[in-house]
Amino acid sequence: MKRIHMERLVFLFFSMVIMFVVLYIANQADTIRNQEEKVKKAEYLFDIEEKYEHEVEVRKQVEIENDNIKKENEVLTDLLFNQSRMYEFAAIPKSSRSNYLSRSEQQMTLGTIPLSMPSGFTTQNLERAFSKLYPAMSGLGASFVLAEELYGVNCIVLVSIAILESGGGTSKIAKNKNNLCGLGAYDGSAYESAKKFDSYADSILFLAELLATKYAPGGECYGGSFDLNGINKGYASDPGWAMKVGKIMSKLVQAGIEAPEQLMEIANIKYTEGVKDGQS
Numbered sequence: 001m002k003r004i005h006m007e008r009l010v011f012l013f014f015s016m017v018i019m020f021v022v023l024y025i026a027n028q029a030d031t032i033r034n035q036e037e038k039v040k041k042a043e044y045l046f047d048i049e050e051k052y053e054h055e056v057e058v059r060k061q062v063e064i065e066n067d068n069i070k071k072e073n074e075v076l077t078d079l080l081f082n083q084s085r086m087y088e089f090a091a092i093p094k095s096s097r098s099n100y101l102s103r104s105e106q107q108m109t110l111g112t113i114p115l116s117m118p119s120g121f122t123t124q125n126l127e128r129a130f131s132k133l134y135p136a137m138s139g140l141g142a143s144f145v146l147a148e149e150l151y152g153v154n155c156i157v158l159v160s161i162a163i164l165e166s167g168g169g170t171s172k173i174a175k176n177k178n179n180l181c182g183l184g185a186y187d188g189s190a191y192e193s194a195k196k197f198d199s200y201a202d203s204i205l206f207l208a209e210l211l212a213t214k215y216a217p218g219g220e221c222y223g224g225s226f227d228l229n230g231i232n233k234g235y236a237s238d239p240g241w242a243m244k245v246g247k248i249m250s251k252l253v254q255a256g257i258e259a260p261e262q263l264m265e266i267a268n269i270k271y272t273e274g275v276k277d278g279q280s
Contacts, residue, residue, distance in 0.1 A: 080266045082120025086156060087260050089113055090253035100268060110246035111228045115211060119154045121145065121256060126159060129256035136169035137162070140180075143201040147208035157228065158208055160248040164241075174200075181207040187237055 088097050089110050097106045126141030137159070144162075148155035158181075165182030166174035173179045177196040180203045185194040197203040214221040215231050223233035228242035235241070257263060 077266065078118075079120045079122070080263055082118040083125070083257060084120075084263045084266065085117070086119055086121070086253045087257055087263060090250040091260070098264065098268065110249045111242045112225075113154070113227060115153050115157055115216075115226050115228075115231070117154055119148060119156045121155055121253075125256040126155070126252075128258065129252045132255045133251060134163055134168040140169075140200055140204070143204045146201075147204050150205065151208040151212040153208045153211050156249050156252055157245070158204060158211075159252060160245045161207065162204065163248050163252075164245050179203050183207065183210070 084098075085101065085105070088101060089108060092098075094107055123141040123145050126144060127138060130137040130141065144155040144159050147153065147158055161182075162180040163169070165171070165185075166180045169180065173182065173185060173191055173194045177194055178200050179185070179194050179197055180200055182190075183195045183203060183206060185191070195203075195206075197206065211231065213219055215234065216222065216226050221231075221234035223230035228245050232239070232242040238244075254260075
């Protein structure tokens with residue numbers, strides 16, 4: 001009897017142990033499953049976060065690129081607008097000029113535009129003009145554009161002075177002394193007194209600096225106006241010098257601009273947008 005009772009107790013004990021083990025294993029399985037689900041959920045959230053951060057970064061890059069494109073478009077539009085003004089002065093009679101020019105600008109000539117007025121001309125524009133009119137000047141476009149950027153003197157003015165003074169880059173002073181602009185070439189001893197430069201570019205930059213300092217308001221050679229007429233008084237003994245430079249400017253501008261009709265359309269669009277924005 002006691003033996004049977006003991007066997008029941010043992011059976012009951014082992015049954016409980018087995019049940020406990022089964023429950024423990026089931027619980028561990030649930031725990032492991034829960035852990036796996038948490039890991040999967042964490043990985044999913046991490047993946048979403050990575051994708052979100054990547055998307056944010058892509059959007060930032062797109063915004064930066066859009067801003068750069070916008071700035072480049074604004075620079076290009078300003079460039080073309082300045083070209084259009086030069087074209088108006090060079091090729092269009094005062095009575096027919098566009099409304100986007102101010103009243104004072106409508107009456108200007110190439111001899112009276114301020115030397116500080118941006119030309120809007122690029123190296124390509126100048127080289128196009130050189131190839132058509134002054135082949136000996138080819139390859140110098142970048143130096144004239146750089147001179148305008150550094151000293152704020154309209155590069156069309158600089159080019160035209162150089163062409164007049166050097167016979168389009170063919171003079172003895174230009175070839176032997178790299179002096180394109182007649183610098184220091186005094187009447188009676190032009191060749192002997194002319195300054196010598198290491199390169200054409202040096203003479204171009206020298207001229208730009210000279211005009212921007214000595215011939216500008218406050219400079220020792222200031223002639224009452226910072227334009228060709230004012231410069232004529234101290235730069236050249238020929239009273240018709242400014243007019244001659246102006247004629248060369250007119251030819252250069254018209255030869256350097258490939259599609260003037262399209263250029264004028266762009267200028268009118270910019271003017272119209274400026275009026276809408278209250279800028280004019």
